Amino acid sequence: MVQPGRVRGTRPHERAEERPSSFEDEQSGTRTLVFAAQAAAAAGVALLALLPVLIGSPDALVRLAAPVCAVALAAGHLAGFGRGQVRRPVLVLVLTALLGLMPFGPSWSTAGGFFAGGVLLTFRPVIAVPGALLASAGAAVVQAWPLASIAVGLAGAVSAGVAALTLFGLGTAVRLVAERGEQVRELKRQAISEERKRFSRDLHDLLGMSLSAITLKGELVDRLVLGKPGLAKEELADLLVMSRRALADVRTIATGYRDLSLQDECRAAAEVLSAAGTRVTVARSGVGDLPPHVATVLAMVLREGVTNVVRHSVASWCAFSVSTEDGTAWLEIVNDGVAGAAGDSVDSGAGLRNLRDRVHGLDGTLTTEVGADGTHRLLAAIPVRPLRELRGRRAS
Incomplete structure (x- = not known):
């Protein structure tokens, strides 16, 4: 519905395009920042699991395999859950589960947070929460079993849980920012579409009678110009008035002031009907x-x-x-x-x-x-x- 009383010279379609555009610029920066934070969190969790292994393990094969697994965990998580999307979750979960259970020592329990965080991002809470708890506890048990230490196992479970919550929180933030950006783009498309409809509707409604009247007057002048030039001149003056009115209508459509x-x-309707x-x-x-x-x-x-x-x-x-x-x-x-x-x-x-x-x-x-x-x-x-x-x- 067209609402009257707009400020003359302020164009609704310009507002519809300008405001979402500046907002989208801000949203784009926010999406980049949040995704960078998600990538940094994935890299940080991988480093927390990797560094103690590199420092404490004398096995050269472990020191070589652990960095590869850490990189694969971070890359796999970002590939599956980066930028607010969930892509091939089953493949990503299988990969993170297998790599998170590698026997690299108690500190590697933190790597179990990738699988637990992926579970939280993939499934509904009724399934995700128990699954993430079991995954965190399972990763800690596997790594602490050779040491038979409850304290080590508890620390590993807490470490995996914190990592899972961190990855889940940032993954959710990225998804929400992406959804918000899509909503803004959809609102922009709707605003532009509505403004186009408004312009088309006003063009039809405001100019229909004016153009019909001009046509009628023009036909009348054509009939009178030879036999009654004086009367034709009077009708021509009326036609000029109508044309100026039509021009004013065009301006009101452009400015949104209606x-x-x-x-x-x-009065104008009576004149048009009389002319017809x-x-x-x-x-x-x-x-x-x-x-x-x-x-x-x-x-x-x-x-x-x-x-x-x-x-x-x-x-x-x-x-x-x-x-x-x-x-x-x-x-x-x-x-x-x-x-x-x-x-x-x-x-x-x-x-x-x-x-x-x-x-x-x-x-x-x-x-x-x-x-x-x-x-x-x-x-x-x-x-x-x-x-x-x-x-x-x-x-x-």
Whole structure:
């Protein structure tokens, strides 16, 4: 629903593109920082498991194999759970489980945190929490078993658990940041799409009657220019006024400022119908007391209704009335010619859909009906309430 009262010169589509863009720049930096922290945590856990092995083990084969396993653990974890995604979790979990159980000594229990952290990142909490606890305890038991030391086993389990929680926390942070970035991109796409729809809808609704009137005036001037040049000159002056009005409408669409005067639209509609050779009857009461947002929507309904009468019907007369009663603003347009009205045309259908969207956005109703005698009736009813109250009702 188009909301009136925007500040002239401020373009909604520019805000829709600029704000998400700057926010995305910030999000990109955050994603990079969080992923760097995740990589640093994986490297740190690998080093905590590796350094005591390199310092304390006299076995050259162990000193050679341990760094390879540590690098494989960190790389495998980042490949499977880096950047907020879970890729081939079964393969990664098998790899980290096997490498975490390598018999490199008690300090290697910390490496079991890769498997436990992967379990937390892969499964639902009801499965992940018990699985991670068992994995941490199992890694500690395997490494401490040869020493038969409860203290060493307990320290290894705590070390593996802390490593698992660290990897899980940073992995979750990366995932949340990535999801937030995707949400921002989706909101940007939606904002741009909505602004395009708004522009298309306003272009149709605001310019339809103006262009129809210009066409009618141009045809009339063409018929009068030879036989009645004086009258043709008067009609040409009216055509220039209409063209300037259409230009002003284009500017209102571009700026997003779309408050319309219902009284002016009633006069313009009567002029257009008269120029088309249609007898016009107008009834107005309480128009000046309507809130701007209600008057604007009714003015757009009037424009579209009169445009359809001029373009899509063979009406000899048209009557429209605007009134307020029991807190509701009413607009009724009735004409006697619907034969050949092209009621199923693309333009007519799009116009009515646009109008229904606008009227429904103010909790109103829009109905059309064709009588047995060939009369066509369009009726719009909108509750007269302040815009602030309407927004409050929506928020609640």
